[in-house]
Amino acid sequence: MMEASSIIDIGQSSDKGSKDENQDSFGVLLPDSPSLEQKGIAIVIADGVSGCDAGKLASESCVKSLLSDYYCTPDSWTVKTSVQKVLMATNRWMLGVAQQDAHQQKGLATTLSALIVKSSTVHLFHIGDTRIYRIRQGKMQLLTTDHRFWASKEKNYLTRAMGIDSQLEIDYSNFLLEEGDTFLLTTDGVSEFTNDATMLQLVSDNANNLDRAAREITSKALQNGSDDNVTCQLVRFNHPPQVSDQEIYRKLTELPFPPELNAGMILDGYRIERELHASSKTQLYLATDEDTGAQVVIKTPSINYVDDPVFLDMFVQEEWVGRRITNNHVLDIIEQTRPRHFLYFVSSYIEGQTLRHWMNDNPTPSLHDVRGIVRQIARGLRAFHHQEMIHQDLKPENIIIDTQGTVKIIDFGSTKVAGIEEIATPIQRLDLLGTQLYTAPEYFQGLPASSRSDAFSLAVICYEMLTGALPFGPKYGVKPLSKLSYASVMTFNQDIPLWADEALRKATQLNPSHRYNEISEFIHDLSHPNSAFLNLVHRPLIERNPIAVWKGLAAISLIANAIFSIAHVMP
DSSP, X not given: OOOGGXXXXXXXXXXXXXXXXXXXXXXXXXXXXXXXXXXXXXXXXXXEOTTSTTHHHHHHHHHHHHHHHGGGSOTTSOHHHHHXXXXXXXXXXXXXXXXXXXXXXXXXXXXXXXXXXXXXXXXXXXXXXXXXXXXXXXXXXXXXOOOEEESSSSOEEEOOOBTSOSSOOOEEEEEEOOTTOEEEEEOHXXXXXXXXXXXXXXXXXXXXXXXXXXXXXXXXXXXXXXXXXXXXXXXXXXXXXOOOHHHHHHHHHSSOOOOOOOTTOEETTXXXXXXXXXXXXXXXXXXXXXXXXXXXXXXXXXXXXXXXXXXXXXXXXXXXXHHTOOOTTBOOBOOOXXXXXXXXXXXXXXXXXXXXHHHHHOSSOOHHHHHXXXXXXXXXXXXXXXXXXXXXXXXXXXXXXXXXXXXXXXXXXXXXXXHXXXXXXXXXXXXXXXXXXXXXXXXXXXXXXXXXXXXXXXXXXXXXXXXXXXXXXXXXXXXXXXXXXXXXXXXXXXXXXXXXXXXXXXXXXXXXXXXXXXXXXXXXXXXXXXXXXXXXXXXXXXXXOHHHHHHHHHHHHHHHHHHHHHHHHOO
């Protein structure tokens, strides 16, 4: 991997000008690996609103919170989610401080513009009238829009800023970074008194010394009569902040595959008890931690995939995902404290059975029992979705019920992580990773997956528990979607109320926009009659229970034929 210092060149200059105090704040954070790859480089500038006594505190607080708190957000979150949550939290804090000091009439307000450069993508955030320009191939482009209202030629008002409204509206955009891109960030004390051509020329004249270029720009603004604080930042990207192909493959292969494991063998302090499961891709072993005596499960990759970077990436990511989710309904991945000499990971041992086995043992469960299981699965899924992760392979085989009745989601090898998807990689990521019968239809159409995709899989599992069948039949995933139709639960189970059937119908809509927005809505409607569904009691019987209709028609036909036959034989 290239040295972080070689990625960017920085130039900065700030002066209070004619003001008594410099209320501008700015900063650049170039983290070390792995934060550099997972979170990127942060660049921010803020200008405390001059009408507020605490403008300096406001700008400094916003810059410091963004440069620190952003890197504390989950790595699984997208840049957009992370920054917006940080800024909204900071905004709430500013409003709270202002409210506490209301008697002193000290408001906290500031404009803010920021760039997060992660992998090969630039993420831009903007509130107020600080500015961000991009210089590319000798041309300069303004990337932000001033949030000002001009009442007249002389009078204008700031319409957006941090700390003035509980409803924070943030401009966001993203674009690909090109090698050599230079970003110029200024406060209004510079941009209102220095034209674009002049700033571009000064950057060009001082291309080898960006600090000098920044000083020249702020000095020019003051010479032109700026009566405000003046701040200028320049950041030039010599290389995108991403890991090289060689580095990625090195990380994936730095640990060798473990040898074939047999009972009694010791692996990094774990004593192998027995093999639990083996497939063409992985093996699971029951083991005992010799330090603690705890029973654990060791998952190892199959030697068949030793030269497959796609598989290796998925295997490594499965542990990464599990380590970031703590929930009673999700399998616990154990953090190892001893040195690891082979490629594997360790999870807690769950004594119990898969949901598939439970379904085989309970072919006609009550709606109450099914709801209890579905509700627990939903809690586990929400833990994934809170981290901006999509499980993508929810099926009865990937759900375990322990001896206490607690339901847990397992197997994170197919999980899609929004934050990781933002990182450019030479490894080809697979889009369709789930099991066909439980996979949401958008995967087959090449459309983006979402939390609604997991909710679809959950609803299919619920349907199967209640009926022993699938909502679109066994040929789902094979037949064209246009030829599929939902089969009412009451076709198979007359004890299910109409409103519960309608909840399942909505949750399994082929169009994701027609499903529930949140899993919690589905769980609620599965337990409480939705008035909108109760109004559907007059739905034609052919739609509610087509099999019963056809059976009835067949019976009527037989009776009619019999009567017709008798009528013809009677004298």
